[in-house]
Amino acid sequence: MEIEEMKALWSDMSNQLDQQKKLTNDIIMQMTQEKYTNKFKTLANYETIGAFVCFAILIFLILNIHKLDTWYLLGCGIVTMVFMFVFPVLTLRYLRKIKQFEIVNKNYKEVLVGFHKAKANLLNLQKVGVFASFIVIFTSAAVFAKIFDDKDFFMVERGVKEYLFLAFTLVLVFFFSRWGFRVYQKVANAAEAVLKELE
Amino acid sequence: MTKLVVSVLISRNNKNKMQKEEAFVELIKQNEGLIFKITTMYTDHYDDQQDLYQDIVYQLWKSFDSFRSESKISTWMYRIALNTALTRIRKKKRFGNSVSIDQVILKQTENYNQEFEERLKLVYAHVRKxxxxxxxxxxxxxxxxxxxxxxxxxxxxxxxxxxxxxxxxxxxxxxxxxx
Incomplete structure (x- = not known):
């Protein structure tokens, strides 16, 4: 099939589509009333709930920080608190940027470049998040062990069972992080290829 | 484009809501094929296509007031529709729900021709790649x-x-x- 043949087919299809009117006035006006499938909104809602959970943990940690009585437990507490604050705030900020991305006064190229850059920022943050969670899982375990059970996570004696559980958690987190990183990397690479195409 | 659409677009002071809605509905009706073609090209699944269709109509309505008659209305429509297609989030692929242009585009018309539709499918398949x-x-x-x-x-x-x-x-x- 040559391009000219494609053009002719396309033109025939366009003519036939013009004859086939499906939309009614009501349907069209309904479409303008509300975006009932706004996926960014859904994503932002989940992230907002997540952010509230993080902030609740943050407040709980601030109220109990006096219980972290060694320098390393205090360090773990600070790392966990920073993560609980910075990560949701940045995620919501980048999501808002994508959600409010202006498309009306931009051309195809500007939209592609701008949107992919906004998406890349979010993806990079998610990538950092995947690795940061690897650390935070331990800092938070140490902090909560101290606050709830008054136990020092680093000094407590462990049996084989506990070490096995720890190793299992590590392996699980490692594979999850690697999977997450690869997914984000793939999307980011695709976005980069599009930007290169436009250069 | 009907005279009604042109008159509303050119007259920036026309704030009559009813007239604006009528003009918009007329514009969409005249161009539903265009929106359909874009949504079919940029989506793989029926639900996704429906979502994108609505998104495009919504974006066109949102920017209908800001449209300036100095650029061609078709240019404005293509731009908004294509930009909307670019900035949507894809839904996960699901089985058994893919958009096939048969049964969707031409079957309802009197000139339905299976061979023609098969060739169209081929065009879409190549373009989607x-x-x-x-x-x-x-x-x-x-x-x-x-x-x-x-x-x-x-x-x-x-x-x-x-x-x-x-x-x-x-x-x-x-x-x-x-x-």
Missing amino acids: LNVVEKGLIFLLLEGKKYEEIAEITGLSPTNVGTKISRIKQKLKQQIVKK
Whole structure:
């Protein structure tokens, strides 16, 4: 099939589509009333709930920080608190940027470049998040062990069972992080290829 | 484009809501095929296509007031529709729900022809294999747009449009030969 043949087919299809009117006035006006499938909104809602959970943990940690009585437990507490604050705030900020991305006064190229850059920022943050969670899982375990059970996570004696559980958690987190990183990397690479195409 | 649409677009002071709605509905009715073609090209699944269709209509309505009559209405529509397609989030692929252009596009018309539809499917299949930049360019070319107008919609220079389109033609040729 040559391009000219494609053009002719396309033109025939366009003519036939013009004859086939499906939309009614009501349907069209309904479409303008509300975006009932706004996926960014859904994503932002989940992230907002997540952010509230993080902030609740943050407040709980601030109220109990006096219980972290060694320098390393205090360090773990600070790392966990920073993560609980910075990560949701940045995620919501980048999501808002994508959600409010202006498309009306931009051309195809500007939209592609701008949107992919906004998406890349979010993806990079998610990538950092995947690795940061690897650390935070331990800092938070140490902090909560101290606050709830008054136990020092680093000094407590462990049996084989506990070490096995720890190793299992590590392996699980490692594979999850690697999977997450690869997914984000793939999307980011695709976005980069599009930007290169436009250069 | 009807006289009604033109009069509302040109008269910026016309704030009559009813008239604006009528003009908009008329505009969408006249161009529902255009929106359909874009949604079919940029989506793989029926639900996704429906979502994108609504998104495009919604974006057109949102920017209907800001449309200035100095640019062609078709240019404005193509721009908004293509930009909306670019900025949507894809839904996860699901089984058994893919958009097939048969039963959707032409079956309702009197001129339904299965062979024609099979060939159309082939065109869509080839176009869908292109990347997002190429897809936009080939769509505008198939729509019969000149390089200058494609350049205006895409923001690329006319020379760049020409170069890219000849590359796309080559790519399509190779795809077709491979099959």
